[in-house]
Amino acid sequence: MIAESASPLLSVSGAGHHYGNRFGCRGVSFDLWPGEVLAVVGESGSGKSTLLGMLSQRLNIDEGSVHYQTAEGQMTDLATLSEPEVRRLWRTEWGFVHQNAAEGLRMHVSAGGNVGEPLMANGARHYGKIRARAADWLQRVEILADRIDETPATFSGGMRQRVQIARNLVFGPRLVFMDEPTSGLDVSVQAKLLDLIRSLVADLGLAVVVVTHDLAVARLISHRTLVMQGGQVVEQGLTDRVLDDPQAAYTQLLVSSILKG
Amino acid sequence: MLAEPRIVYNEGYLDEQTKRVVRRALLKGIAIPGFQVPFASREVPMPRGWGTGGVQVTASVIGPDDLLKVIDQGADDTTNAVSIRQFFERVAGSESTTRTDEATVIQTRHRIPETPLAEGQILVYQVPIPEPLRFLEPRETETRRLHALEEYGLMYVKLFEDISRYGHIAKTYDYPVMVNGRYVMAPSPVPSFDNPKMHMNPALQLFGAGREKRIYAVPPYTSVESLGFEDFPFEPQQFDQPCQICGSSGVYLDEVVTDDAGGAMYVCSDTDHCTRAASAVGFRASRTRGEWDFPATGTGTEGAVQ
Ligand SMILES: Nc1ncnc2c1ncn2[C@@H]1O[C@H](COP(=O)(O)OP(=O)(O)OP(=O)(O)O)[C@@H](O)[C@H]1O
Ligand SMILES: [Mg+2]
Ligand SMILES: [Zn+2]
Numbered sequence: 301m302i303a304e305s306a307s308p309l310l311s312v313s314g315a316g317h318h319y320g321n322r323f324g325c326r327g328v329s330f331d332l333w334p335g336e337v338l339a340v341v342g343e344s345g346s347g348k349s350t351l352l353g354m355l356s357q358r359l360n361i362d363e364g365s366v367h368y369q370t371a372e373g374q375m376t377d378l379a380t381l382s383e384p385e386v387r388r389l390w391r392t393e394w395g396f397v398h399q400n401a402a403e404g405l406r407m408h409v410s411a412g413g414n415v416g417e418p419l420m421a422n423g424a425r426h427y428g429k430i431r432a433r434a435a436d437w438l439q440r441v442e443i444l445a446d447r448i449d450e451t452p453a454t455f456s457g458g459m460r461q462r463v464q465i466a467r468n469l470v471f472g473p474r475l476v477f478m479d480e481p482t483s484g485l486d487v488s489v490q491a492k493l494l495d496l497i498r499s500l501v502a503d504l505g506l507a508v509v510v511v512t513h514d515l516a517v518a519r520l521i522s523h524r525t526l527v528m529q530g531g532q533v534v535e536q537g538l539t540d541r542v543l544d545d546p547q548a549a550y551t552q553l554l555v556s557s558i559l560k561g
Numbered sequence: 562m563l564a565e566p567r568i569v570y571n572e573g574y575l576d577e578q579t580k581r582v583v584r585r586a587l588l589k590g591i592a593i594p595g596f597q598v599p600f601a602s603r604e605v606p607m608p609r610g611w612g613t614g615g616v617q618v619t620a621s622v623i624g625p626d627d628l629l630k631v632i633d634q635g636a637d638d639t640t641n642a643v644s645i646r647q648f649f650e651r652v653a654g655s656e657s658t659t660r661t662d663e664a665t666v667i668q669t670r671h672r673i674p675e676t677p678l679a680e681g682q683i684l685v686y687q688v689p690i691p692e693p694l695r696f697l698e699p700r701e702t703e704t705r706r707l708h709a710l711e712e713y714g715l716m717y718v719k720l721f722e723d724i725s726r727y728g729h730i731a732k733t734y735d736y737p738v739m740v741n742g743r744y745v746m747a748p749s750p751v752p753s754f755d756n757p758k759m760h761m762n763p764a765l766q767l768f769g770a771g772r773e774k775r776i777y778a779v780p781p782y783t784s785v786e787s788l789g790f791e792d793f794p795f796e797p798q799q800f801d802q803p804c805q806i807c808g809s810s811g812v813y814l815d816e817v818v819t820d821d822a823g824g825a826m827y828v829c830s831d832t833d834h835c836t837r838a839a840s841a842v843g844f845r846a847s848r849t850r851g852e853w854d855f856p857a858t859g860t861g862t863e864g865a866v867q
Contacts, residue, residue: 412725
């Protein structure tokens with residue numbers, strides 16, 4: 301068995317997913333280490349969500365491979381896992397924060413029920429303990445205690461995202477996928493939410509793959525950045541390096557368009 | 562002038578092919594307790610609002626030697642119960658009874674009889690909505706997957722919401738159960754009062770949902786646990802007072818309005834039980850809806866019926 305520090309959490313090698321005969325992403329290779337935050341940036345349609353879907357096993361790996369180091373320390377080829385095994389990873393080791401809160405929450409179940417559900421899915425059967433943990437997590441994402449019995453349908457966009465984040469952290473995942481977690485929110489709300497994500501991720505030592513079209517988001521929360529264009533990775537490296545000293549022509553264009561904008 | 566042709570029904574109304582289909586589904590259901598088996602549901606002429614799943618199941622298991630009891634709520638004498646009984650007398654040549662202890666097949670919609678069932682008896686439930694996870698997950702493909710993978714967190718979310726909102730689990734009928742430690746099952750709209758009767762019952766319990774084309778089963782002596790939390794366990798409904806007709810306690814009571822001034826009395830919903838309990842303790846036994854014979858003063862006498 302390999303010591304945790306010696307092997308990556310995710311090891312992606314030449315991986316691709318296709319829709320019919322067109323590739324949504326292909327030839328993607330990178331390693332993600334425990335505690336590392338990786339940003340995936342690129343323009344609309346560049347394959348960011350496809351990559352995230354493939355890594356999280358919502359989409360098939362049609363070529364190449366993705367290996368994941370399970371909690372038991374085993375490097376596992378994700379393509380070999382059965383559906384129940386994948387769903388067990390979703391329940392116990394991986395979080396997924398959607399851009400649209402309605403996809404990641406039950407809009408007509410209370411905030412407490414939404415955050416408590418992953419615990420119940422993992423076999424928790426003590427109401428008082430489930431509620432206490434849900435309340436604790438809602439507090440950590442700065443949802444006031446007296447809103448615990450209200451439904452996300454009555455919450456603002458920023459609050460919904462915070463409930464979604466609590467729901468995805470409450471069960472103690474090792475790896476969290478986020479697809480544009482802050483876009484669609486007001487700029488000031490975005491900044492606060494990013495701050496919250498950054499401090500939670502640092503406190504918990506989580507590994508995160510976060511998709512964003514916003515380079516400022518990548519700058520603020522990620523250690524490394526991966527730039528996609530037309531389904532392929534055109535550049536990757538430490539975030540500050542990629543954004544301050546872009547090598548690929550496409551990245552240079554992306555960075556300069558942000559500076560001008 | 563031609564005589565009107567006499568219509569000859571196949572025994573049990575359904576043709577043999579259809580009955581075979583239903584029986585195959587029943588056998589599969591019995592082999593996998595609590596699992597919803599899809600089946601090709603047929604049209605059956607039934608009173609409005611009765612649904613046909615239970616009738617199709619009954620039609621597939623009944624024969625001329627059977628004694629059929631049909632209850633609507635707990636009563637044998639409602640229009641619907643009577644017409645279903647007559648339907649089977651005509652098409653299956655079966656005899657009818659109101660006595661729980663004599664019946665070989667009992668068709669029900671809302672109640673499990675108070676008289677304990679015995680080995681060899683079959684209890685057929687008419688089910689409107691077979692999927693217990695539906696209210697939170699409307700997608701059929703997804704609920705099937707949840708059952709297959711035994712992912713029942715969602716079911717507990719519903720109970721969690723009840724406790725958060727009302728301080729207790731508010732569901733009083735169709736209360737979800739875990740069958741044989743494996744499948745979560747909707748017991749049809751029986752009151753939660755009746756849930757404990759399903760557990761380790763010596764009778765065979767069959768469930769039919771016609772519109773939804775599902776059949777499921779609980780074989781004799783199978784564990785049926787009502788869901789709950791460690792700190793909020795399942796609690797069946799309870800009735801503090803005894804039946805005001807027969808004096809039975811520990812039975813499911815209906816409130817019956819007795820006059821315009823808001824007067825009401827509480828009486829057994831199970832008419833067969835009530836009638837026999839009353840006669841056992843010396844009350845006049847005849848009991849029809851709206852017309853009671855009961856003593857002027859209450860009595861604590863327990864109805865002993867077996
Ligand atoms: N379900 C699908 N069926 C067919 N093609 C798809 C599907 N989803 C995405 N694609 C295609 O795959 C490519 C990559 O799409 P993807 O959604 O991964 O891009 P993205 O980088 O996440 O874009 P955005 O920033 O707009 O969310 C695009 O050409 C897109 O049209
Ligand atoms: Mg996208
Ligand atoms: Zn009575």
